[in-house]
Amino acid sequence: xxxxxxxxxxxxxxxxxxxxxxxxxxxxxxxxxxxxxxxxxxxxxxxxxxxxxxxxxxxxxxxxxxxxxxxxxxxxxxxxxxxxxxxxxxxxxxxxxxxxxxxxxxxxxxxxxxxxxxxxxxxxxxxxxxxxxxxxxxxxxxxxxxxxxxxxxxxxxxxxxxxxxxxxxxxxxxxxxxxxxxxxxxxxxxxxxxxxxxxxxxxxxxxxxxxxxxxxxxxxxxxxxxxxxxxxxxxxxxxxxxxxxxxxxxxxxxxxxxxxxxxxxxxxxxxxxxxxxxxxxxxxxxxxxxxxxxxxxxxxxxxxxxxxxxxxxxxxxxxxxxxxxxxxxxxxxxxxxxxxxxxxxxxxxxxxxxxxx
Amino acid sequence: xxxxxxxxxxxxxxxxxxxxxxxxxxxxxxxxxxxxxxxxxxxxxxxxxxxxxxxxxxxxxxxxxxxxxxxxxxxxxxxxxxxxxxxxxxxxxxxxxxxxxxxxxxxxxxxxxxxxxxxxxxxxxxxxxxxxxxxxxxxxxxxxxxxxxxxxxxxxxxxxxxxxxxxxxxxxxxxxxxxxxxxxxxxxxxxxxxxxxxxxxxxxxxxxxxxxxxxxxxxxxxxxxxxxxxxxxxxxxxxxxxxxxxxxxxxxxxxxxxxxxxxxxxxxxxxxxxxxxxxxxxxxxxxxxxxxxxxxxxxxxxxxxxxxxxxxxxxxxxxxxxxxxxxxxxxxxxxxxxxxxxxxxxxxxxxxxxxxx
Numbered sequence: 063x064x065x066x067x068x069x070x071x072x073x074x075x076x077x078x079x080x081x082x083x084x085x086x087x088x089x090x091x092x093x094x095x096x097x098x099x100x101x102x103x104x105x106x107x108x109x110x111x112x113x114x115x116x117x118x119x120x121x122x123x124x125x126x127x128x129x130x131x132x133x134x135x136x137x138x139x140x141x142x143x144x145x146x147x148x149x150x151x152x153x154x155x156x157x158x159x160x161x162x163x164x165x166x167x168x169x170x171x172x173x174x175x176x177x178x179x180x181x182x183x184x185x186x187x188x189x190x191x192x193x194x195x196x197x198x199x200x201x202x203x204x205x206x207x208x209x210x211x212x213x214x215x216x217x218x219x220x221x222x223x224x225x226x227x228x229x230x231x232x233x234x235x236x237x238x239x240x241x242x243x244x245x246x247x248x249x250x251x252x253x254x255x256x257x258x259x260x261x262x263x264x265x266x267x268x269x270x271x272x273x274x275x276x277x278x279x280x281x282x283x284x285x286x287x288x289x290x291x292x293x294x295x296x297x298x299x300x301x302x303x304x305x306x307x308x309x310x311x312x313x314x315x316x317x318x319x320x321x322x323x324x325x326x327x328x329x330x331x332x333x334x335x336x337x338x339x340x341x342x343x344x345x346x347x348x349x350x351x352x353x354x355x356x357x358x359x360x361x362x363x364x365x366x367x368x369x370x371x372x373x374x375x376x377x378x379x380x381x382x383x384x385x386x387x388x389x390x391x392x393x394x395x396x397x398x399x400x401x402x403x404x405x406x407x408x409x410x411x412x413x414x415x416x417x418x419x
Numbered sequence: 420x421x422x423x424x425x426x427x428x429x430x431x432x433x434x435x436x437x438x439x440x441x442x443x444x445x446x447x448x449x450x451x452x453x454x455x456x457x458x459x460x461x462x463x464x465x466x467x468x469x470x471x472x473x474x475x476x477x478x479x480x481x482x483x484x485x486x487x488x489x490x491x492x493x494x495x496x497x498x499x500x501x502x503x504x505x506x507x508x509x510x511x512x513x514x515x516x517x518x519x520x521x522x523x524x525x526x527x528x529x530x531x532x533x534x535x536x537x538x539x540x541x542x543x544x545x546x547x548x549x550x551x552x553x554x555x556x557x558x559x560x561x562x563x564x565x566x567x568x569x570x571x572x573x574x575x576x577x578x579x580x581x582x583x584x585x586x587x588x589x590x591x592x593x594x595x596x597x598x599x600x601x602x603x604x605x606x607x608x609x610x611x612x613x614x615x616x617x618x619x620x621x622x623x624x625x626x627x628x629x630x631x632x633x634x635x636x637x638x639x640x641x642x643x644x645x646x647x648x649x650x651x652x653x654x655x656x657x658x659x660x661x662x663x664x665x666x667x668x669x670x671x672x673x674x675x676x677x678x679x680x681x682x683x684x685x686x687x688x689x690x691x692x693x694x695x696x697x698x699x700x701x702x703x704x705x706x707x708x709x710x711x712x713x714x715x716x717x718x719x720x721x722x723x724x725x726x727x728x729x730x731x732x733x734x735x736x737x738x739x740x741x742x743x744x745x746x747x748x749x750x751x752x753x754x755x756x757x758x759x760x761x762x763x764x765x766x767x768x769x770x771x772x773x774x775x776x
Contacts, residue, residue, distance in 0.1 A: 079733070358766055360759065360766060374749070374767070375748075375751065378751070378759050379753040379754040379759065380751055383737075383751070392742075394740070405717060
């Protein structure tokens with residue numbers, strides 16, 4: 063049976079002031095009436111029923127997660143006691159799925175990406191799960207064909223084609239975020255994909271792979287698996303989880319394992335990395351402005367304006383700026399440096415204004 | 420007896436979004452803890468007692484005026500039924516003063532300027548009133564020595580010195596707002612002053628001059644004078660005032676009259692014409708930023724940031740911008756054109772968002 067595991071523990075300072083520690087990017091309505099988290103859930107239905115959708119999040123975000131996804135059983139919202147990167151997160155989900163369904167196939171999805179159109183995504187997910195059904199040892203990744211020489215993503219190099227599938231290949235290598243020149247080579251070669259962090263595999267197979275490469279993590283997961291649904295779960299989780307190696311599934315397993323497959327993603331994908339994604343997601347007007355909320359401008363070009371609660375943002379002679387108004391804080395930024403907002407948020411914390419974080 | 424008449428009927432779109440139709444510039448705290456109106460009142464004390472301070476305003480601003488100046492007798496807040504420029508305004512005040520005090524000398528002060536230091540201003544006011552006491556026919560203006568070739572003010576050219584006073588001259592001519600080249604000539608000559616709209620004269624003398632140059636206005640003022648303190652006042656005011664010629668005291672009287680004197684203002688004067696005045700008024704930090712309220716910035720230079728109610732404004736890579744946050748509207752402007760905000764406010768009105776005006 064296909065299950066979906068949504069990884070939803072992000073912090074997302076790049077969307078400050080709208081994203082906050084307890085209200086990160088996946089909760090924001092950046093691409094329509096539904097939040098990114100809700101969008102991730104929605105696009106899996108009806109391929110996967112809500113009882114087979116799982117969300118891994120943390121304690122401070124659990125309440126909002128349940129509020130935004132009332133259709134998911136409460137027990138399907140798994141709470142990490144602390145952040146330990148994606149390998150322990152996926153391991154935790156895997157033991158829960160196996161407890162319900164020994165043949166569980168799990169699709170792992172980040173909570174805060176935009177993927178369109180949903181039916182194309184569902185078809186791709188279905189095809190990937192069939193690849194896994196045909197050969198249970200496969201670890202399947204989606205690779206997004208690059209359309210510009212991005213330096214902010216990891217890349218997957220494809221190798222030999224897989225006979226029994228279309229647009230599926232053995233993975234030849236994983237590549238770190240490249241410099242500009244290398245990214246241009248990747249783009250030209252036609253053999254490289256962006257690693258979009260979407261995986262499909264059998265739950266028992268990924269646990270086995272964790273056992274091979276991270277035996278201590280695997281042992282702790284096995285210990286946890288023994289106490290699922292028992293009163294000892296919370297205590298065991300609080301004991302074992304923080305001691306697991308904080309490592310991504312890519313480093314822990316994928317880059318060390320044989321038989322990884324990459325499937326070319328046929329859908330439009332955007333990781334919504336910063337406010338600069340907004341024009342791509344919702345378009346812009348004749349002046350190149352992307353506006354959400356009440357705005358009037360004169361001589362305003364190439365700006366991103368977002369305001370809520372009917373608060374008016376008025377702009378004059380402004381070019382290439384981001385203006386985001388929220389109830390207690392307003393950002394005005396003119397920058398192409400996507401990390402700059404992170405630095406600004408750090409400064410605000412350093413200055414003792416923690417309540418804005 | 421010296422009386423002070425504060426003209427406080429401004430609109431002040433240049434300070435939008437903080438200034439509004441019912442809350443114009445004079446009510447704003449732009450240069451400290453007290454509003455410009457309160458500052459204008461404060462700096463006259465103790466030279467003039469509060470019972471001799473009068474404010475001319477309009478119906479929608481009367482309540483806030485009384486609230487900001489609780490020390491002034493309620494009857495001293497005069498309400499114009501409509502805006503008719505400064506000649507009818509000053510005429511209205513003159514008949515009220517004369518009703519109380521046939522020998523009233525009136526100092527006419529705009530409500531929305533910044534003048535420092537107060538004791539120098541009071542000394543200058545005292546000297547001017549002595550000039551008028553020595554010769555009741557004198558109409559005295561303060562002229563501000565220009566320190567740059569401003570094109571936004573009217574100028575006063577001085578003529579012969581007045582024997583019995585220091586730094587006082589006959590007015591040789593009034594000049595409209597000049598072009599840049601002419602303003603530079605004025606500055607070089609040393610004979611020109613900015614007309615700062617501060618006047619000192621006997622109330623009966625200015626009424627007489629209105630009678631000479633605007634006989635119909637004078638007749639209406641005389642008719643009104645007959646009904647002061649009677650139940651007929653409101654009706655008579657509503658009848659006569661709107662029919663008076665809408666004209667400034669400069670055009671109506673000063674430019675047509677003989678014997679006008681200009682006294683060199685020894686005080687620092689600023690008409691606070693726009694947000695760009697803020698650095699002059701309250702200084703700026705090492706990055707050239709002038710900040711009122713809670714602000715954090717990175718790579719922010721030469722900006723004016725104003726926010727209230729502990730709302731955080733955070734800026735990134737911003738230069739030469741004005742950011743003003745209020746409860747229901749935020750302005751972000753990059754402009755040297757002081758009239759641009761006025762156009763923006765007009766646009767907001769045209770778009771039907773009157774509630775922000």
